[in-house]
Amino acid sequence: MGIELGPNQYGKAEVRVVAVDRSTSRHTIKDLTVSSALRGDFTGAHLAGDNGHVLATDTQKNTVYAFARDGIGEIEDFGLRLARHFAGAYPWIVGARVEIAEHGWDRIAVGGAGHDHAFARAGAEVRTTVVTVDGDTEHVLSGLTGLVVLKTTASAFAGFPRDRYTTLAETDDRILATAVTARWRHTGRPDWPASFAAVRTALLETFATLPSDALQQTLYEMGRAALLTDPELAEIRLSMPNKHHFLQDLAPFGLDNPKVVYHAADRPYGLIEGTVRRDDLPAADVAWAGTPGFC
Numbered sequence: 156m157g158i159e160l161g162p163n164q165y166g167k168a169e170v171r172v173v174a175v176d177r178s179t180s181r182h183t184i185k186d187l188t189v190s191s192a193l194r195g196d197f198t199g200a201h202l203a204g205d206n207g208h209v210l211a212t213d214t215q216k217n218t219v220y221a222f223a224r225d226g227i228g229e230i231e232d233f234g235l236r237l238a239r240h241f242a243g244a245y246p247w248i249v250g251a252r253v254e255i256a257e258h259g260w261d262r263i264a265v266g267g268a269g270h271d272h273a274f275a276r277a278g279a280e281v282r283t284t285v286v287t288v289d290g291d292t293e294h295v296l297s298g299l300t301g302l303v304v305l306k307t308t309a310s311a312f313a314g315f316p317r318d319r320y321t322t323l324a325e326t327d328d329r330i331l332a333t334a335v336t337a338r339w340r341h342t343g344r345p346d347w348p349a350s351f352a353a354v355r356t357a358l359l360e361t362f363a364t365l366p367s368d369a370l371q372q373t374l375y376e377m378g379r380a381a382l383l384t385d386p387e388l389a390e391i392r393l394s395m396p397n398k399h400h401f402l403q404d405l406a407p408f409g410l411d412n413p414k415v416v417y418h419a420a421d422r423p424y425g426l427i428e429g430t431v432r433r434d435d436l437p438a439a440d441v442a443w444a445g446t447p448g449f450c
Contacts, residue, residue: 166192234286294442298338378431390432
């Protein structure tokens with residue numbers, strides 16, 4: 156039996172960087188978590204402890220800070236700058252992957268107007284990107300996570316098979332809630348903020364307006380609506396936990412419950428994941444390599 160080294164990568168995970176734009180008296184901030192990973196010929200390090208091909212992860216961290224010095228801009232562009240730099244740094248590095256999460260801040264309102272240099276942390280939603288440079292090709296995933304949504308009606312769940320372990324009752328009217336994680340792959344280079352806003356709007360409007368017979372149906376239609384915003388979007392992958400809300404039994408207190416009081420269950424929960432894609436564009440598995448949480 157022979158044993159050999161398989162695919163591998165290494166990098167610096169979760170570099171925290173905050174950049175302040177002070178070019179005017181009205182400051183802006185970019186608050187990012189950046190992770191890098193390099194792919195290439197690192198066989199010597201693995202098999203013999205030879206670090207001659209190892210660009211230190213501390214160097215990767217410092218590169219993030221140095222590049223932030225000149226401004227970050229949109230996270231997709233910042234990711235491309237970093238990935239191109241790393242992939243071209245040495246001949247034995249053949250690819251680089253940069254993942255970025257952007258943490259939002261809102262201006263604190265003073266007298267009804269946003270303050271010039273004081274901010275409050277935004278909600279749990281985080282904008283994301285994953286940029287991969289693989290040889291001569293570049294791939295960009297945009298995305299979001301922590302987009303928590305809920306609707307109080309227009310959701311049903313019925314017609315599922317029943318066996319001796321089934322206790323769940325069918326329903327034609329339930330609360331539907333989830334926390335959306337989504338990533339979508341570009342084949343072009345759009346106006347990043349406008350593209351992100353269009354996809355996010357499509358996701359939200361579809362969730363709100365679609366009468367849902369299953370969270371799977373909702374996931375597919377949300378993904379379909381997102382792809383229709385731009386012909387250069389090749390695919391979208393979504394992960395959506397079902398944040399269950401169960402009617403609370405008030406009978407012990409001599410009260411009825413006409414669908415007004417619910418228990419919000421923490422766990423366990425259903426987890427629905429799926430990919431929606433165009434059938435006329437090629438797959439790009441390398442764009443998703445190292446991105447867990449999707450089927």
